[in-house]
Structure formats: C-alpha cells, structure tokens
Amino acid sequence: MDFLRPASWEEALAAKAEHPTAVPIAGGTDVMVEINFDHRRPEYLLDLNRVELLGEWEVGEEDVRLGASVPYTRIMEHLRAELPGLALASHTVASPQIRNRGGVGGNLGTASPAGDAHPALLAAGAEVEVESVRGTRFIPIDAFFTGVKRNALQPDELIKTIHVKKADGPQQYSKVGTRNAMVIAVCAFGIALHPETRTVRTGIGSAAPTPVRAREAEEFLNAALEEGGFWDSGRIITPSIAKQFADLASAACNPIDDVRGTARYRRHAVGIMARRTLGWTWEQYRGGARTLEGAA
Amino acid sequence: MRVNFTVNGRPQQADDVWEGESLLYVLRERLGLPGSKNACEQGECGSCTVRLDGVPVCSCLVAAGQVEGREVVTVEGLAEYARQRAEGGSCASGACGTTLDEAKGWSARGAGPQTGEGAPSPRAALSPVQQAFIDAGAVQCGFCTPGLLVAADEMLERNPSPTDEDIREALSGNLCRCTGYEKILDAVRLAAARQERQGEAV
Ligand SMILES: Cc1cc2nc3c(=O)[nH]c(=O)nc-3n(C[C@H](O)[C@H](O)[C@H](O)COP(=O)(O)OP(=O)(O)OC[C@H]3O[C@@H](n4cnc5c(N)ncnc54)[C@H](O)[C@@H]3O)c2cc1C
Numbered sequence: 001m002d003f004l005r006p007a008s009w010e011e012a013l014a015a016k017a018e019h020p021t022a023v024p025i026a027g028g029t030d031v032m033v034e035i036n037f038d039h040r041r042p043e044y045l046l047d048l049n050r051v052e053l054l055g056e057w058e059v060g061e062e063d064v065r066l067g068a069s070v071p072y073t074r075i076m077e078h079l080r081a082e083l084p085g086l087a088l089a090s091h092t093v094a095s096p097q098i099r100n101r102g103g104v105g106g107n108l109g110t111a112s113p114a115g116d117a118h119p120a121l122l123a124a125g126a127e128v129e130v131e132s133v134r135g136t137r138f139i140p141i142d143a144f145f146t147g148v149k150r151n152a153l154q155p156d157e158l159i160k161t162i163h164v165k166k167a168d169g170p171q172q173y174s175k176v177g178t179r180n181a182m183v184i185a186v187c188a189f190g191i192a193l194h195p196e197t198r199t200v201r202t203g204i205g206s207a208a209p210t211p212v213r214a215r216e217a218e219e220f221l222n223a224a225l226e227e228g229g230f231w232d233s234g235r236i237i238t239p240s241i242a243k244q245f246a247d248l249a250s251a252a253c254n255p256i257d258d259v260r261g262t263a264r265y266r267r268h269a270v271g272i273m274a275r276r277t278l279g280w281t282w283e284q285y286r287g288g289a290r291t292l293e294g295a296a
Numbered sequence: 297m298r299v300n301f302t303v304n305g306r307p308q309q310a311d312d313v314w315e316g317e318s319l320l321y322v323l324r325e326r327l328g329l330p331g332s333k334n335a336c337e338q339g340e341c342g343s344c345t346v347r348l349d350g351v352p353v354c355s356c357l358v359a360a361g362q363v364e365g366r367e368v369v370t371v372e373g374l375a376e377y378a379r380q381r382a383e384g385g386s387c388a389s390g391a392c393g394t395t396l397d398e399a400k401g402w403s404a405r406g407a408g409p410q411t412g413e414g415a416p417s418p419r420a421a422l423s424p425v426q427q428a429f430i431d432a433g434a435v436q437c438g439f440c441t442p443g444l445l446v447a448a449d450e451m452l453e454r455n456p457s458p459t460d461e462d463i464r465e466a467l468s469g470n471l472c473r474c475t476g477y478e479k480i481l482d483a484v485r486l487a488a489a490r491q492e493r494q495g496e497a498v
C-alpha cells in the first residue's frame with residue numbers, strides 16, 4: 001500500500017488521475033473501518049486532510065458552498081440557520097468523535113442508502129461539484145446516487161464542494177433508530193418547505209436502494225397547498241391532505257428486510273415521519289418564526 | 297513509512313508504519329502507550345479516544361499517515377495537559393509535556409482514599425477529571441476509562457458548567473459495560489463543580 005499526501009487540491013487531482021484506483025480518505029470514519037476489518041486493501045490511500053479548501057465553507061446569496069471535508073460538528077455549530085435540515089441530520093450521525101472527523105463528502109463518497117446527509121440534501125436542493133484534471137462537473141443531487149453504495153463519480157474525480165440551497169423556509173429531519181446516539185438509520189425522512197417557490201421537497205433514507213425523493217407525495221402536496229391557498233392563508237393543513245402526503249411518501253419506499261428493520265415497518269415509519277415533519281415545519285411556517293433553525 | 301508527530305507535547309517518530317495502520321496501533325504498538333484502549337476498531341466504543349489538534353477523535357479511525365506533523369494528546373498526557381491549561385501556560389521552553397518514558401511509567405497517583413502510594417510526583421499526578429473519577433467510584437474494570445477521561449476533559453475545557461444533557465451528549469460516543477453510567481455522570485459533575493469552585497477562589 002502507498003500513502004499519498006497531496007498538499008493542495010491540484011496535487012490531489014493529479015494523484016487521482018495518475019492512480020484512479022486510489023481510495024480517498026477524509027475523516028476516515030468509513031474507510032478505516034473497512035481497512036481495520038480487512039474488507040478493503042487499496043493499493044493507494046489518498047489523504048485529503050492537507051487540502052485546506054476541502055475544510056472550508058462559504059455562505060453566498062443563494063447557496064452555501066460546503067467543502068467536502070467540513071466535519072459534521074462544524075455544520076451543526078456554524079450553519080444551523082442556513083442549512084437547518086443538514087444541521088439536524090448531522091447531529092444524528094454517530095457520536096461527537098465521529099462527527100469531529102466525518103463530513104458530507106465522505107457520506108456522498110460512500111453513498112450508503114442510510115447516509116444521513118442525503119435526505120437533507122435532497123430536500124434542501126443541492127449540487128455536487130466534482131473535479132478531475134479533465135475539468136469540473138456539477139451533479140444535481142437527484143442524479144448523484146446511482147445504486148446501492150454507488151454514485152456518479154468517475155474514477156479520476158474527487159468531490160470538491162457541495163452547493164446547498166440556503167433555507168428559505170422551515171426544514172426538519174427525522175430518523176428512526178433504537179437509541180439517540182450511534183445508530184445507523186432504520187429509516188429517515190427529511191423535509192424542506194420552500195415558500196419562495198411554494199414547493200415542498202423531501203428526502204427518504206434507508207428505505208430504497210438509494211436515498212430518494214418522494215416525488216409523487218411532493219407533487220400532490222404542492223398542488224393541494226396551491227389549490228387550497230394554504231401558502232397565503234397559513235391555515236392548518238387538513239388531516240386528509242396530511243394523510244395522503246404520508247401515504248404517498250410510504251409508497252415512494254422500496255425497502256428491504258434486514259437486521260435493522262423489516263420492509264413493512266420501514267414503509268409504515270416513513271409515512272409517520274412524513275406526516276409529523278410536515279406538521280412541525282408547517283407550524284413553524286404559520287408561526288412566521290423568523291428563525292429557521294430546526295428543533296433537535 | 298515514517299511518521300513524525302507530537303504526542304503529549306513532545307515530538308515523536310514512529311518507524312516501519314504500515315500505510316493502512318491506525319493512529320491507535322501506532323500509539324499502542326509502536327510508541328508503547330497502551331492507555332488508549334483497543335476494543336472495537338470501528339468507532340463504536342470510544343475507548344480509543346485521543347485529541348488530535350485538540351479535537352476528540354477515535355484514534356482507531358485515523359490513518360497513521362494523517363497525523364504527520366500534528367498534535368496528539370493521549371490519556372497518559374492528560375494530567376500534564378490539564379495542569380498546563382490551568383496555569384494558562386504555553387510551552388515555549390519545550391520542557392513541558394510528557395515524555396514517552398514518563399507516559400509508559402504513568403500510574404494513577406491520586407489523593408483519593410483508594411490510593412495510598414505516597415506523595416504525588418512533582419508533575420501533575422492526576423488531572424481534576426481523573427481525580428473525580430476515582431472519588432466518585434466511576435471506574436470498575438477501567439477499560440472505558442481512558443476514552444471517557446479524554447472526552448470528559450475536553451468537554452469541561454469547552455463548557456465549564458455543563459448541564460446533564462451536555463454531559464450525556466459529550467460522552468455519547470463512549471461505551472461502558474460495567475458502571476451503568478450513573479457514577480460516570482457523578483464524576484463529571486464533581487469535576488465541573490470543583491473546577492467552578494477553584495475558578496471562584498482565584
Ligand atoms: C461508529 C460509526 C457510526 C456511524 N454512524 C453514522 C450515522 O449515524 N449516519 C451516517 O450517515 N453515517 C454514519 N457513519 C458513517 C460515516 O461516519 C459517514 O459516512 C461519514 O460521513 C464519512 O465521512 P468521512 O470523511 O469519515 O469519510 P471517509 O471514510 O474518509 O470516506 C468515505 C468514502 O468517501 C470517499 N471520499 C471521501 N472524501 C472524498 C472526496 N472529497 N472525493 C471523493 N471521494 C471521497 C472515500 O474514498 C470513501 O469511499 C458511521 C461510522 C462509524 C464508524
């Protein structure tokens with residue numbers, strides 16, 4: 001095994017181009033588990049810790065440009081107002097020690113259906129900026145997950161920045177697990193209200209081969225809210241609309257039975273989370289709460 | 297490969313390090329510092345917790361090569377680290393920190409009732425958190441203790457007056473199979489209260 005330690009982004013891209021099989025290592029919280037248990041013996045480890053720009057973020061007009069290696073702890077501390085859904089999701093990841101190292105770039109690299117950043121990114125709206133010596137691509141988050149633990153990266157590409165839309169309304173993230181800390185999601189649900197475009201977006205985790213949006217549920221809800229004039233009146237969403245939204249979210253799942261839960265349970269739980277998180281975010285919207293911070 | 301980094305305030309060098317090796321392995325097997333425990337090697341238990349450039353991390357999940365040029369504090373250096381912090385000292389002389397030999401020979405010499413080993417060494421024998429763990433009876437088999445001490449000490453540095461919720465959150469990455477956690481929470485509350493009293497006295 002060789003340990004490559006590029007000191008800059010350009011060096012990292014050059015190393016990845018020269019050794020496309022090199023495994024990037026950022027926080028190491030996925031990679032090191034695989035190496036410790038001998039599930040993976042890469043020829044090259046490509047350490048990204050010295051590449052400073054990956055650890056930085058910038059809050060722009062429209063979006064937050066989040067460096068791939070910014071640890072979850074930073075997101076929770078500094079981006080709660082701009083990215084409430086992602087901050088809430090970050091807080092549910094593992095433990096402080098893991099959150100001090102792991103970040104969204106690694107989560108996207110692993111592309112597990114259970115990755116907690118994914119539903120929040122799907123709901124908020126995001127683009128993944130990836131780069132190689134050949135050039136730069138912006139991959140919409142909806143097109144990023146291509147299969148179980150597969151993503152749209154080419155072998156010579158690295159994730160540079162995740163461009164996440166700044167919240168223009170309340171967001172929530174909900175996760176089912178057996179305890180508060182240190183659980184991989186049985187299933188999870190993220191929701192973001194976008195009052196500016198009068199749309200609602202969602203993300204489902206751990207209930208399909210990839211993280212997915214509940215598109216039919218979104219379309220139904222967007223139409224129902226529009227027709228009923230809910231965005232203007234700020235009326236309470238009727239139970240029948242909430243139920244239909246929940247049922248459609250359930251139907252968007254394509255889960256499996258595994259050690260963490262059965263497919264049937266996952267479908268059921270996603271419906272419940274969809275209804276609850278819609279209720280919470282809509283309450284926040286009605287309250288006109290100027291702070292968009294989510295409640296943990 | 298060779299890795300140069302700072303451990304407990306002193307420069308160290310590890311040789312013949314395998315590229316896929318963890319920081320935990322380097323500390324235990326190459327530098328002879330077994331304070332950080334190896335239990336799960338998958339980030340679940342926190343018994344390998346050390347500070348990397350001040351930040352608590354699972355050393356089993358840090359690749360050795362990633363610590364080149366960086367600073368690590370292990371439980372063996374915790375007492376000295378806490379002493380320096382209390383004195384507000386930086387280490388310009390290079391005479392502080394904990395040498396490998398001191399670290400290897402480290403044992404708990406508290407002022408508590410269970411330890412009758414005579415006078416503490418001139419260097420800090422126990423950090424306040426360590427003393428509180430002894431006094432509160434928060435140690436049974438002791439396997440989880442080093443990781444808990446490092447995590448608890450860091451929290452008290454950041455947040456001198458933690459709520460119970462803060463303590464639970466800060467220690468949520470550390471598993472203990474013996475104590476049921478109550479005495480551990482007691483110990484951290486005790487350390488916080490003593491720290492506060494000391495702050496008032498100054
Ligand atoms: C005990 C434990 C509990 C966990 N709990 C959770 C949890 O609750 N929720 C959750 O979502 N995850 C969890 N994880 C998984 C892990 O912490 C996350 O997936 C984390 O986001 C990974 O980030 P990292 O920086 O540590 O990634 P790394 O391990 O460094 O890398 C992960 C993958 O991404 C690739 N990669 C990293 N950076 C880049 C880049 N810039 N460009 C291209 N590829 C890249 C790597 O090659 C690798 O394939 C847990 C892990 C552990 C050990």
Ligand code: FES
Nearest residue numbers: 337339342344356
């Ligand atoms: S040994 Fe590192 S967390 Fe368990």
Ligand code: FES
Nearest residue numbers: 437438472473474
């Ligand atoms: S005292 Fe035995 S594991 Fe905690």
